[in-house]
Amino acid sequence: MTPAGVQEAVDAAFRGEWGRVLATLIRRTGDWDLAEECAQEAFAEALRRWPLDGVPERPGAWLSTVAGNRAIDRLRRRVRERELMDAVGREQMTESGAGEVISEPPEESGEIPDDRLRLIFTCCHPALPMEGRVALTLRTLAGLTTAEISRAFLVPEATMAKRLTRTKAKIAAAGIPYRVPPAHLLPERLAGVLAVLYLMFNEGYSASSGPDLIRAGLCGEAIRLARGLRQLMPQEPEVTGALALMLLHHARLDGRVGAEGELIPLEEQDRGRWDAGEIGEGLSLLDGALRRRAVGPYQLQAAIAACHARAARAADTDWREIAGLYALLERLMPSPVVLLNRAVAVAMSGDVEAGLALVDELSAGGRLERYHLLEATRADLLRRRGDHPAAAAAYERALGLAPSSAERLYLLRRLREVRDAEQP
Amino acid sequence: MNYLLFICSGGDYSADDVELLQRECPRWVEEMDGRGVRLLGRQLDDPETAVTVRVRDGETLLSDGPFAESKEFVAGFDVLRCQDLDEAIEVAAKHPVSWFREIEIRPFREGLEVGEEALAFGRGEDAGADPYCLMLCLDGIPAAPEVEESVMREGRAWSEDLRARGVQVLAHPLQHKDAATTVRVRGGETLVSDGPFVETKEFIGGIAFIRCAGRQAAIEIAAAHPLARHHMVEVRPFLTE
Incomplete structure (x- = not known):
């Protein structure tokens, strides 16, 4: 196999298997840092071995085994070091040996939940800081590096590293369980998971042009995570609804920013630039979710996005x-x-x-x-009524509050239009 | 795992709320004792009865009131033994105070032992002495390793001495405030947030429940703790029957 071919296979395995390998290792060792190090070593080992031995038939299983063996080695080493310390008269350590730590615990019920579900519910636990939930989900499930996450959130890498460390430390110190929540907690906790994914998506969506392309990558990660979650929980209509919502918004990503980086309002967007594939997928997912007759906020928001997506022209909305x-x-x-x-x-x-x-x-x-969209909306409605002086005043107030240059450019254009309309 | 609940209060309650609390709190105690998740707990006296103790250059400095200037204050503690944080959240959310104010859940450091004496203390048996709570405060900024080491060593010696003299019924360090979780229940919904109930520079890093001969004795015991020299110790009486 060519080196490029192997690199490609490892990359593909990384995209597909990183979250699963890591999630299983965390369950088996209970040690997030150790699990992360061993998962990384397993992928490095794949880069060394696969060119010689060929890509294994089941790359995920191969990676899991290698990572698991690394974990056993490290835990055994820790035990030996402790025994040595005991031998020189240090205090007795009572923790169990590596063999016990790594052994597969029997499942409580007949159902075997995917470890990635345990991982995502733990990363999105409500007792963790919101920023930490998003970062840890991207690190552990999506496999982004600390450097990549820090760039996406526009903070120094050291700050992001500290945020990740603190979040992991809280999981251990506060005793946050590594599990899929029991039925009575599930609706609330699932809403929490979806909130993290949707926040991740919006973080990317609100910054999806020019120099902010790295941040736009967050949209893709959020969609990928939502797809994964849907595979694991196909019976949850809100999960499907959230995925449909993201796809329907994402389909409009390219059409919503003009050549100058200004925001193009929905009614003026070139609908030919919308991604028909994503729209089709979003609409069919939404239909499937709605048929379960358990409507929720994500399905409703997706249904609204679907109304826009279905209209061939703005006037047909x-x-x-x-x-x-x-x-x-x-x-x-x-x-x-x-x-x-x-x-x-x-x-x-x-x-x-x-x-x-x-x-x-x-x-x-x-x-x-102080919310710019309140004034911007008032201005737009006054403009539609033909009340140009009042519209101009509202656009001016909105301009003073708008947070991004894309939005300011749009508001300035409207302000000019209503002022021109005022001239005799 | 063992957790300490900080039952937080502050502000005025309406007569109806007071009635509800008086009715529901004992029910909560009964339920949680029955489940075996609550080991002990007691109410503190009003924050006006608190005195904060600092020792600087060998001199004991006292100031009236709790260590943190804030509207909200700790009104009592409960010591829990739970499966995990989710169970502790569930227990806290059932406590009636969480319906009006909030409850902070802070894990103990490993190795908490709750002996027969502590359980009796929880039942309000004070053996003729006065029950006090010492809240040992830290600012979380690591000092030089040799300072940290000496604080730990002296703190252990302080604790062993008090236990030997039958003064201390329970004393143990808590996890850092970064491991704290605050629970409120509003409109039937449990709201969980990361962090302590009130953000202050200094925070409670450990607690000691003691029985001694009055306020002056409690102040002297607090002043003897190494954290009184480095930070401060709040001394507050528990309510007695």
Whole structure:
């Protein structure tokens, strides 16, 4: 086999097997750092051995065995060192020997959950800091290096390394169990896992242009993790819903930023640039999930994204349906941002006045003060009503609050348009 | 694993809330004792009764009130023995105080032993002496290794001496505050967050429950702990029947 061919096989094994090898090793040793080191050594060993011996038939099993043997060697060495220390009169160590540590514990039930499920539920445990959950999921399940994660989150590598260390330390010190949560905790904990994946996706999505391409890679990782989770939990419609949601958004990734890096609003996007393959997959996943008749926030958000994806032209969008879906979503997770989106849908379905009334209601509540999209939405609705001076004033307020240059460029364009419209 | 629950309080409760707490807290104790997850627990006296002890240049300095200036304060402790953090979270979420305020769950360092004396103390048996809690504070910034080593050594000697004299009923170091988890229940939903109930520069790194002859004796015992020289020790009486 050519060196390039072997490198390719190892890369493929890394993408496909890293999470599984590591997850099993953590279960068997209970030691996250040891497991990570041994998994890395197994992949290094593959690079040395596969050119000579050929790529094994089941690369994953080969890697797991090699990594497991490394772990046994290291644990035995630790025990021997302890025995030596005992021999020179240091205090007695009572921990069990390597043979016991590494032995496969019998499963409690007949069902054997994939170790990757244990791993993702542990990484996304609510007692861990949110930033740590995202980083540890990317490190352990997606196999990103600390350097890659630190670049994706725009922090120094040392900061990210410390974040990972602290998160792992808390798992051990606080006694966070390495398991799939029991049935009564599952809905809540699964929502927590999906929140981590969706946050990862949005982190990439909100920065998906030009110099931020590394961050855009987060979208791909989040989708890959969601695919993996769906394979492991095919019966959970919210998992499928979350995957469908990400695919439907991801399909529009290329169409939403213009040549200057400015954000292109949905209604002006060239729909030919949307990824038809991803849309098709997203729509069919969503249909499958909805048929299980256990609707949740991710399925509803995916259904809204599907309304946009199905419309061949912006004018064909079924805004009445979207407004109805937002109303349902508001019931499941009441939030001012959801209400703001409903206001847009209501206005777009023909009732601009009712949409503006909802926006006024929101600003009277004061909960979205300093949120640029509140003013941007008000401005857009005023523009649609033809109230250009008021629209211009709202665009100006939104500009003062907008966090990214892509959004500022879009708002500036709109501001110019309404000002021009004012000129006689 | 062994965990310490910091039952946190602060602010005013309505008359209805007080009634609910008085009714539900004993039920929680009964349930958790029955399950064998709660080993002991007691309520502290009001924070106004606290005194914080520092020793600087050989001189004992006292200041009134708890070590941390904050609206919220520790109102009591429970010592748990649980399978894992999930069980501790479940136990904390059933405690009625978590429905109004919050409860911090902090793991003990390994090796906690809860003897018959500690259990009796938990039942409010004080053998004619006054029960005090010493909260040993740290700032978590590692000192020079030889300083850390001497603090540990002196701390152990302090503890052994108190135990030999029958003064100490339970004393053990806690895991760092980074291992803390805070639990609140709102609208029937358990809200779990990373970290201690209140972020302060200094935090409780260990606790000692003692029985001695009054406040002055408790202050002297606190002042003899090495952490009183390096950081501080809060001394607070437990409520008695």
